[in-house]
Amino acid sequence: MTTADGHRAAGGVALNEASSDTKNAPAVTDGRRVKGERRRRALIEATVRVIARDGAAGVTHRTVAREAELPTTATTYYFSSIDALLTAALTQCMEEDSARVEALAAGPGDATGKRRALALLMAEILTSPGHLLAEFELYLLAARRPEQRAATRRWKEALAAFARELTDDPVRVKLFTRAYDGLLLQALLDDEPPTADEFEDLLRELLPDAEADADGKSPG
Amino acid sequence: MTTADGHRAAGGVALNEASSDTKNAPAVTDGRRVKGERRRRALIEATVRVIARDGAAGVTHRTVAREAELPTTATTYYFSSIDALLTAALTQCMEEDSARVEALAAGPGDATGKRRALALLMAEILTSPGHLLAEFELYLLAARRPEQRAATRRWKEALAAFARELTDDPVRVKLFTRAYDGLLLQALLDDEPPTADEFEDLLRELLPDAEADADGKSPG
DNA sequence: CAACTATCGGGACTATCGTTCCACTTTCTA
DNA sequence: TAGAAAGTGGAACGATAGTCCCGATAGTTG
Numbered sequence: 001m002t003t004a005d006g007h008r009a010a011g012g013v014a015l016n017e018a019s020s021d022t023k024n025a026p027a028v029t030d031g032r033r034v035k036g037e038r039r040r041r042a043l044i045e046a047t048v049r050v051i052a053r054d055g056a057a058g059v060t061h062r063t064v065a066r067e068a069e070l071p072t073t074a075t076t077y078y079f080s081s082i083d084a085l086l087t088a089a090l091t092q093c094m095e096e097d098s099a100r101v102e103a104l105a106a107g108p109g110d111a112t113g114k115r116r117a118l119a120l121l122m123a124e125i126l127t128s129p130g131h132l133l134a135e136f137e138l139y140l141l142a143a144r145r146p147e148q149r150a151a152t153r154r155w156k157e158a159l160a161a162f163a164r165e166l167t168d169d170p171v172r173v174k175l176f177t178r179a180y181d182g183l184l185l186q187a188l189l190d191d192e193p194p195t196a197d198e199f200e201d202l203l204r205e206l207l208p209d210a211e212a213d214a215d216g217k218s219p220g
Numbered sequence: 221m222t223t224a225d226g227h228r229a230a231g232g233v234a235l236n237e238a239s240s241d242t243k244n245a246p247a248v249t250d251g252r253r254v255k256g257e258r259r260r261r262a263l264i265e266a267t268v269r270v271i272a273r274d275g276a277a278g279v280t281h282r283t284v285a286r287e288a289e290l291p292t293t294a295t296t297y298y299f300s301s302i303d304a305l306l307t308a309a310l311t312q313c314m315e316e317d318s319a320r321v322e323a324l325a326a327g328p329g330d331a332t333g334k335r336r337a338l339a340l341l342m343a344e345i346l347t348s349p350g351h352l353l354a355e356f357e358l359y360l361l362a363a364r365r366p367e368q369r370a371a372t373r374r375w376k377e378a379l380a381a382f383a384r385e386l387t388d389d390p391v392r393v394k395l396f397t398r399a400y401d402g403l404l405l406q407a408l409l410d411d412e413p414p415t416a417d418e419f420e421d422l423l424r425e426l427l428p429d430a431e432a433d434a435d436g437k438s439p440g
Numbered sequence: 441c442a443a444c445t446a447t448c449g450g451g452a453c454t455a456t457c458g459t460t461c462c463a464c465t466t467t468c469t470a
Numbered sequence: 471t472a473g474a475a476a477g478t479g480g481a482a483c484g485a486t487a488g489t490c491c492c493g494a495t496a497g498t499t500g
Binding site for chain 1: 356357361376394395405407409
């Protein structure tokens with residue numbers, strides 16, 4: 001078996017560096033693979049930056065490699081195609097976003113505090129509109145391929161988990177899960193980005209405090 | 221330096237909003253221009269179909285021309301660049317969408333009826349997910365260029381006008397305006413599209429019927 | 441009719457794309 | 471230390487992109 005061919009075929013779909021790596025644990029100690037993994041990660045991050053700057057159409061082997069300050073062939077070595085690169089970038093972004101929202105949901109504070117924390121996060125996200133724009137482009141890419149929806153499903157479930165911290169109403173949870181992305185998308189079209197206070201106002205309407213009349217849910 | 225808008229006359233921004241096919245435009249009596257205007261329109265529609273099928277990355281002079289069953293040079297003749305073609309497609313889409321929502325807002329029926337009508341429209345839109353996907357891709361394109369936001373501003377104002385038919389609360393209006401697109405975007409990522417009933421549930425939460433509120437703002 | 445203008449469309453130029461090849465270096469294993 | 475495995479990167483191939491050129495055609499005007 002030729003060396004390059006075999007590795008390339010295996011590396012094309014290797015998107016996992018997570019816990020599913022149990023059977024190949026000793027390979028991680030290989031200095032060559034460690035360095036390779038670092039390059040692979042650098043390419044993914046460079047991809048997101050390229051999309052943020054020039055859009056998904058600007059993603060080519062050459063532009064990504066230049067952004068990562070690597071030779072052109074590095075992209076073809078670590079990713080079997082441009083598509084694999086975009087898929088990896090989407091998975092990475094959804095993972096990061098989900099982790100952030102999950103941390104907020106599981107973190108301390110009552111409903112009001114969590115709402116405030118999310119509003120602050122949204123405002124912070126909008127300080128780099130390019131990155132958000134890149135995520136939306138990758139998002140649309142996933143909408144075309146059902147096999148890529150594992151990443152977006154993960155994100156939706158993270159949103160739902162956050163909403164369930166603030167309400168028991170399933171319709172409210174569904175509404176929040178489906179409306180959240182729209183709030184950020186519309187903000188991208190504003191002439192000036194909304195403030196955290198504005199987001200907090202909207203979130204309060206979306207996920208209001210439990211009413212006094214039909215209470216039954218007390219914190220703690 | 222795209223000064224070569226060519227001899228494409230002043231048709232660059234001439235966006236006819238007429239829903240019916242009025243061909244007796246006062247400015248254009250020249251038979252050549254009439255035919256040309258028909259081609260130009262065919263190219264825009266072909267562009268949307270190409271994006272719906274292959275994404276924005278699939279839009280080239282050649283693919284659009286083939287989709288419209290016209291020679292390659294037709295695209296370069298009527299649009300100074302690919303960018304101009306995409307801009308025209310975005311403007312056209314936003315115009316159509318705005319007109320539909322405005323018709324609903326200005327139409328007959330009470331709040332409940334209008335909410336139901338919008339839910340039906342949303343469900344109908346999702347029967348051609350490709351077209352919706354195309355609109356979102358164009359939407360993101362506009363997010364990168366402030367000079368193109370006239371089209372999206374028009375759309376946002378149409379949404380706000382609809383919301384104001386159902387509520388006087390400015391926060392509610394803002395929330396609806398910013399959440400609506402998200403509802404459709406998330407629906408694209410579902411394994412099966414939501415029904416009109418589901419949308420109606422969400423819209424009822426988003427824009428509830430006016431109720432006597434203890435907050436001091438009472439209708440009447 | 442002819443002159444003129446708008447439209448049409450085949451072809452070609454250059455640039456850049458995705459991808460592959462192959463010689464090379466580094467790292468691990470025995 | 472030898473040899474295999476993994477990674478590296480310059481060069482180039484064919485395909486296709488955007489765009490321009492320029493003659494041909496059709497409608498308008500006088």
